[in-house]
Amino acid sequence: MKLKLSISTLALLWGFVIALNSHAADDLARLQERLEGVKTLQGNFTQVLRDDDGTVLEESQGRFALERPGKFYWHTLEPFEQLLVSDQTYLWLYDPDLEQVTQRAYDQEQVRATPAAILSDDLQGLSDNFAVRHQGEDNGRTLFTLTPRTHDDMFNELTLAFTDQGLVEIHVHDNLGQQTVFALLNVRRNQSVDQKLFQFVPPKGVDVLVD
Numbered sequence: 001m002k003l004k005l006s007i008s009t010l011a012l013l014w015g016f017v018i019a020l021n022s023h024a025a026d027d028l029a030r031l032q033e034r035l036e037g038v039k040t041l042q043g044n045f046t047q048v049l050r051d052d053d054g055t056v057l058e059e060s061q062g063r064f065a066l067e068r069p070g071k072f073y074w075h076t077l078e079p080f081e082q083l084l085v086s087d088q089t090y091l092w093l094y095d096p097d098l099e100q101v102t103q104r105a106y107d108q109e110q111v112r113a114t115p116a117a118i119l120s121d122d123l124q125g126l127s128d129n130f131a132v133r134h135q136g137e138d139n140g141r142t143l144f145t146l147t148p149r150t151h152d153d154m155f156n157e158l159t160l161a162f163t164d165q166g167l168v169e170i171h172v173h174d175n176l177g178q179q180t181v182f183a184l185l186n187v188r189r190n191q192s193v194d195q196k197l198f199q200f201v202p203p204k205g206v207d208v209l210v211d
Contacts, residue, residue: 027134041066043187052177072116073197085200092200
């Protein structure tokens with residue numbers, strides 16, 4: 001009797017695991033369907049950082065361009081200028097106020113975990129690096145949550161919000177309990193992007209740090 005009970009319990013658990021895997025595959029397929037037709041994105045963004053109590057800590061805005069695979073340009077203009085550029089080989093972080101540039105290899109995990117890299121990466125990378133969950137509908141938006149498969153990433157959870165017009169918001173919950181919301185504005189999809197945006201040359205006189 002005990003053996004029969006154990007076999008029955010294992011069968012139920014196995015069926016539950018299969019159902020979970022099937023559901024996860026469906027959620028990933030839904031997100032891929034939203035993203036697979038997107039080769040380039042460009043436009044403007046606003047960024048709002050809040051602490052775990054919801055208090056606004058910082059607000060900024062700028063412009064961006066993404067091209068699959070692995071190319072992105074993220075230029076914060078206000079209140080403090082900062083530039084993040086990837087050509088799929090290196091990522092450059094330029095801070096004009098500090099007169100400093102940081103260079104990193106694109107294939108570093110901490111680089112590929114940034115929101116810009118995720119959006120510009122190949123779709124296989126999503127499946128390999130993140131568990132994808134379809135959150136349903138909220139105020140006319142379709143939500144997908146991405147959770148890193150490792151625990152050493154820069155954030156705990158990332159949510160993508162879509163409307164019929166495409167991706168409109170990115171919510172990032174970091175390891176400190178803070179939330180950053182990126183709103184994408186005036187987005188142009190699958191239009192030609194100036195390739196010079198992805199080619200960064202450190203200005204003369206700045207310090208270049210190789211990480």
